[in-house]
Amino acid sequence: MAGDLVDAAATDGVTKLGLGDAAILWRSHPSAIEGSLYRPLLCMVIQGAKEVMAGTHRVHCPAGHAIIVSHDLPVLSRITEASPDKPYAAFVLPIDLGLLRSFYDLVPDFDDGQQDMAALRSYPADAGLTGAVARFLELVRGDAAAALLGPILLREIHARLLVSAQGAILRRFLRRDDPSNHLARAIASIRSSINEPLSVSVLAAHAGMSKSSFHAHFKAVTGQTPGQYQKDVRLLEARRLIMESSDAISSVAFDVGYESPAQFSRDYSRKFGQSPREDRHRGRAGTRAAPGAA
Known part of the structure; x- marks a missing residue:
């Protein structure tokens, strides 16, 4: 998946994918520490690596890992692995909390207990989530059915986040x-x-x-x-x-x-x-x- 995406990269920056607010972020060099406000989002690193810090929370996210952010967070971040031959590439999708709420009654019971409440997480993306993202990226590269199937795949990505082992903070967030x-x-x-x-x-x-x-x-x-x-x-x-x-x-x-x-x-x-x-x-x-x- 990473090789195809890198071939398509033209310049550093954010490339909107034309369906919802999904985007690809490209960087050809490591970055200095940058400050920004993260909204609830999924960031799946396809190539390269980055670090993100929110107060005492700090995560390292290499290729094949995903970051979940459940709340609005002021963060400091930096790209740690990137080069012109092997740029940093990440799939970024703002989380639609309304869509998650519409799924909530269908989610199986989980014993989330008193798991870590941190609103910033990084974890190895499982095969289900990786597959859904790969199919979405392939779709937006020119499939005539993108407008029809894209929203379905975005729903699948949200659903897989919600039922993943690392989705506990999202499930907790939905409980009134x-x-x-x-x-x-x-x-x-x-x-x-x-x-x-x-x-x-x-x-x-x-x-x-x-x-x-x-x-x-x-x-x-x-x-x-x-x-x-x-x-x-x-x-x-x-x-x-x-x-x-x-x-x-x-x-x-x-x-x-x-x-x-x-x-x-x-x-x-x-x-x-x-x-x-x-x-x-x-x-x-x-x-x-x-x-x-x-």
């Missing part, structure tokens, strides 16, 4: 009474109000948990405290604004909730390895990779 489900609402609240002060008490109440329980579950899922999570989301949004607008750096700092531009610059430099001004200059010179690529 599970903490990971409640945390998704709290995460959405943080992301929609990043410029406002964070109140863990309010978030815990909204999630129906005590403050201590909320804090523990939040870190188990995201690898970060709520405060660390908000800071990372703020910095990622600031980086987007710095790259896409000509607003003053101080204005961007205030827009994402910082009261001190100096503190913002310090946090930004620690996160991305260079000051906001340096990052803007280098990004506009074409040296920064597109944000959000898996």
